[in-house]
Amino acid sequence: MLVDIEVVKVSDGSGEAWLSLFNEQAERIFGCSADELDKLKSQEGEENLFQQKLKEAIWVPHLFRISVAQHEYMSETRQRITARAAVPVDFAAESR
Numbered sequence: 001m002l003v004d005i006e007v008v009k010v011s012d013g014s015g016e017a018w019l020s021l022f023n024e025q026a027e028r029i030f031g032c033s034a035d036e037l038d039k040l041k042s043q044e045g046e047e048n049l050f051q052q053k054l055k056e057a058i059w060v061p062h063l064f065r066i067s068v069a070q071h072e073y074m075s076e077t078r079q080r081i082t083a084r085a086a087v088p089v090d091f092a093a094e095s096r
Helices: 023-030 034-042 049-057
Strands: 006-012 015-021 062-073 076-088
Touching: 006 023, 015 023, 023 034, 023 049, 023 076, 034 049
Parallel strands: 015 076
Antiparallel strands: 006 015, 062 076
């Protein structure tokens, strides 16, 4: 079993950010495990199923619970943003 950290770009009306996703959150977004994504990535063929899985996840709204940690590298302060939870948007619940 692979323990994978995916880095993805997310955006909303206020801007965009790069998030680190661990296995559980990545599975919810991509719909398959890191092992399955790795197998798809290594397959060659007319249809690239790995690229198809990535395209299916584009522009799908999710709610993220994130944590932000600052660290310093070579006298430069950087932020590391990690998704702690990712769930699809429940529009009925959000409209109340």
